Amino acid sequence: MKFFVDTADTAAIAELNDLGMVDGVTTNPSLILKSGRDILEVTREICGIVSGPVSAEVVALEADAMIAEGRKLAAIAPNIAVKLPLTWDGLKACKVLSSEGFMVNVTLCFSVNQALLAAKAGASLISPFIGRLDDINIDGMELIQDIRTVYDNYDFTTEILAASIRTVNHVAEAARIGADVMTAPPEVIRKLAAHPLTDQGLQTFLKDWEKTGQKIL
Ligand code: E4P
Numbered sequence: 001m002k003f004f005v006d007t008a009d010t011a012a013i014a015e016l017n018d019l020g021m022v023d024g025v026t027t028n029p030s031l032i033l034k035s036g037r038d039i040l041e042v043t044r045e046i047c048g049i050v051s052g053p054v055s056a057e058v059v060a061l062e063a064d065a066m067i068a069e070g071r072k073l074a075a076i077a078p079n080i081a082v083k084l085p086l087t088w089d090g091l092k093a094c095k096v097l098s099s100e101g102f103m104v105n106v107t108l109c110f111s112v113n114q115a116l117l118a119a120k121a122g123a124s125l126i127s128p129f130i131g132r133l134d135d136i137n138i139d140g141m142e143l144i145q146d147i148r149t150v151y152d153n154y155d156f157t158t159e160i161l162a163a164s165i166r167t168v169n170h171v172a173e174a175a176r177i178g179a180d181v182m183t184a185p186p187e188v189i190r191k192l193a194a195h196p197l198t199d200q201g202l203q204t205f206l207k208d209w210e211k212t213g214q215k216i217l
Helices: 010-018 029-035 039-049 063-074 088-099 112-120 130-135 140-153 168-177 186-191 196-212
Strands: 002-006 024-026 054-057 080-085 103-109 125-128 159-162 181-184
Touching: 002 010, 002 186, 010 039, 010 186, 024 181, 029 039, 039 054, 054 103, 063 080, 063 088, 080 088, 088 103, 088 112, 103 112, 112 125, 112 140, 125 140, 130 140, 130 168, 140 159, 140 168, 168 181, 168 186, 181 186
Parallel strands: 002 024, 002 181, 024 054, 054 080, 080 103, 103 125, 125 159, 159 181
Antiparallel strands: none
């Protein structure tokens, strides 16, 4: 499973990237707002840190304007994935930009039919939002499973990017189902390493080690 980081915080991206935990990055207008930085400038900096796909989202609503914004964002670096919303105009823009050879991440996907349309429009990535479905009492993971089944039924090459991941269990479950990629905030990725039995075991080992009176260095 590929790991994308869902943030525009360049320090966090660099730290995780040094650990080999970053296969790509996703941003959105809310994350750009949180960063307090100019979208073109911060996206360029992220593309300099990470070699995998960096999603940058358009904000236009009409296809021609989305295409123009997408081309401008894609000109930042070769590893930009233009992020387009799953609307009819977004699908039109997806068809055009993917035919021009740009990576496209179709975002805000909440149904298997939407995912089917994105694949047919040539999306490189589809982003079903797990957490936001869970928020309204719909099982987000069921959607990941349904998209996996449908894409496999027809050999679609669009990658499933499990998005809106809020918990470590979301990561494990998406991996079990076979999502190609997951994108999560840096703090969720860090939490993947945590286990109380690891901490407890380490404490016991260190106490016993102290009793040996030995030193390694
Ligand atoms: C994905 O590309 C989105 O940026 C992100 O996962 C949305 O997550 P949220 O629902 O926690 O805002």
